[in-house]
Amino acid sequence: METSPRTSAAVALPAVDGRARTLKLVGWGILGALLIGSWKGAEMRPFDLITYGGNMKVFAQGFFPPDFHNWKMFLEEMLVTLQIAIWGTALAVVAAVPFGILSAENVAPWWVVQPVRRVMDSFRAINEMVFAMLFVVAVGLGPFAGVLALFVHTTGILAKLFSEAVEAVDPRPVEGIRAIGAHPVQEVIFGVIPQVLPLWISFALYRFESNVRSATVVGLVGAGGIGVVLWEDIRGFNYAETAAVMLIIVVTVTLLDLFSQRLRKLFT
Amino acid sequence: MTAIHVGNLSKTFPRPPGGSPGNSRALNDITLDIATGEMVALIGASGSGKSTLIRHLSGLVIADRGILGKTGEVTIAGEQMQCNGRLSPHVRRLRTDVAVIFQQFNLVGRLSLLENVLLGGLGRIGFWRGSLGRFSRAEKLAAMEALARVGMADYAMQRASTLSGGQQQRGAIARALVQKAAIILADEPIASLDPESARRVMESLAQINAEDGTTVVVSLHQVAYAKKYCPRAIALSGGSVVFDGPSRALDVPTLCTLYGAQCEELLMDETLGPDSASPVDDVDGVPSLRAVGIRGV
Structure with a gap:
């Protein structure tokens, strides 16, 4: 009988933080305003999905059953796609090592770091599809244009990732090598690289995964691989074959992701 | 022959933003000579400038430009490592003759x-x-x-x-x-080690000094080790040399005069006997096995 009034006196709800509540409301308000403001620009017409539902059903039915008649050619082109990704990534890793070191503030002076970083920024800023279109003009249709496109774009990305790893190294072993009387290049070779190598390998494998996905689309602009087949099928309204190609891409990319993830775990 | 000559060396570090006001001078007009084949202890409480001095000797840090007409310099076996705020163009060749051992090993x-x-x-x-x-x-x-x-x-x-x-x-x-290297500089080589490891490291340094005639400069903040292994001691306080002489002269009253309240830090392990590793506690405060009387482990 005595306990209940005592507990109600001791327990009280914490004071409501008015400022936090206002901030939360403002946050939601901004998000809502953004979505509404973009509605018109994005030409959102959700009711079309219902209005033209019949057409869509017919369109979707065109994909089934997938047509695997040309499976041999599909697999060959998928292999070419993988080969584009392998060479694009390999060249990018080779280029990203010096560029990554030269854009690390703890290794290179600022007048080297800044220009190299800006060049790498521009490599990253432009999508590989754009590079693919440019290289198709430069070296002609085919996988080599795809390799070059992936090479340039991936160099920009890996150089940034590599340099971030370099900037996080423990400076003490590097100083140990410097105190020996070693050349500054040797400080990097023996003091920095052993420390960052596992991370670098992991980054390179991760970019290889992404590049397999990218290599399937550079074909859309004529830069070789399975993307070319995909583009031809879509343009020719050959949806059963399109479905088959897409399935092959999904299976290959999934398998490679799984494999590469396993491999990356070994290094980190 | 002079292995290391330091003349009028000063070093001021830029005060960190928001740091405590006061003297940011790490080294204050240091002049000293170390002869070939000596084994010298560099004594001082933390922050006294021992590490900074060693980093100057190996050309890892550049000293201030000369002040009041004095030019700070470090010479290694007669060749300038740095002078008046400039590293020698031959610093890499000179460094090969000066090995550095770091507190954190730096392997x-x-x-x-x-x-x-x-x-x-x-x-x-x-x-x-x-x-x-x-x-x-x-x-x-x-x-x-x-x-x-x-x-x-x-x-x-x-x-x-x-x-x-x-x-x-x-x-x-x-x-x-x-x-x-003709010279080994050891910067607090035993500060991160347990007593038994510390003893073995100091034994190795003393052995190299005795057998190879290598000049050894070892910075320590425990006077007991300095007295045991180094005939000569140079004591730093607040970036200045406050004592330079035989290490056995560093008795408790002298240290307390030199360092005041800081002398406690230097007197840790003063119990270090001739047989060293005995009743000294391990780094984590756990008594070593020998101290609690378990033998032959």
């Missing part, structure tokens, strides 16, 4: 101990052969010999990061041996 953790020790020769072999890591059979044998000398030959193929602090520090001494 490359992911390389094997043998590879780490081999790197000690980098300054003496050609750029390309060194950069490609193509060490000769003779160099590898010399590295193994150095490891055997500090009792670490069995761990040659182990990654440096898998070794204990004391083992890494002995590996670092082996690297200094391979460097064939």
Whole structure:
């Protein structure tokens, strides 16, 4: 009988933080305003999905059953796609090592770091599809244009990732090598690289995964691989074959992701 | 012959933003000479400038430009390492003659101990052969010999990061041996070690000094070790030399006059007997096995 009034006196709800509540409301308000403001620009017409539902059903039915008649050619082109990704990534890793070191503030002076970083920024800023279109003009249709496109774009990305790893190294072993009387290049070779190598390998494998996905689309602009087949099928309204190609891409990319993830775990 | 000459050396570090006001001068007009073959202790409480001085001697830090007409300089065996705020253009060649042993060992953790020790020769072999890591059979044998000398030959193929602090520090001494430096500078080499490891590291340094005639400068904040291993001691306080003489003269009253309240830090382990490693507690405060009377472990 005595306990209940005592507990109600001791327990009280914490004071409501008015400022936090206002901030939360403002946050939601901004998000809502953004979505509404973009509605018109994005030409959102959700009711079309219902209005033209019949057409869509017919369109979707065109994909089934997938047509695997040309499976041999599909697999060959998928292999070419993988080969584009392998060479694009390999060249990018080779280029990203010096560029990554030269854009690390703890290794290179600022007048080297800044220009190299800006060049790498521009490599990253432009999508590989754009590079693919440019290289198709430069070296002609085919996988080599795809390799070059992936090479340039991936160099920009890996150089940034590599340099971030370099900037996080423990400076003490590097100083140990410097105190020996070693050349500054040797400080990097023996003091920095052993420390960052596992991370670098992991980054390179991760970019290889992404590049397999990218290599399937550079074909859309004529830069070789399975993307070319995909583009031809879509343009020719050959949806059963399109479905088959897409399935092959999904299976290959999934398998490679799984494999590469396993491999990356070994290094980190 | 003079191995190390330091003349009017001063160093001021830019005060960190928001840092406490006060003197940010780490070294204050230091002048000293160390003769070839000496084993000298550099004594001082933390913040007294020991590490800063050692980093200046190896050309890892550049001193202030001369003030009041005095030019600060460091000469190694008669050659200028730095002078008036400028490093010598030959600093890399000079560094090969000055091996540095660091408090945190500064080995490359992911390389094997043998590879780490081999790197000690980098300054003496050609750029390309060194950069490609193509060490000769003779160099590898010399590295193994150095490891055997500090009792670490069995761990040659182990990654440096898998070794204990004391083992890494002995590996670092082996690297200094391979460097064939005439001078070894050791910056608080035993500050991160347990007493038994500390004793072995100090024994190794003393042995190299005695057998090879290598000049050894070792910074310590425990006077007991200085008295045991180094005939001469140089004491720093607030960046200035406050004592330079035989280490046995550093008795308790002298230290308390020199350091005031800080002298407690220096007198830790004052109980260090001639048989050293006995009743000294381990770093974590756990008494060593010997101290609690378990023998033969």
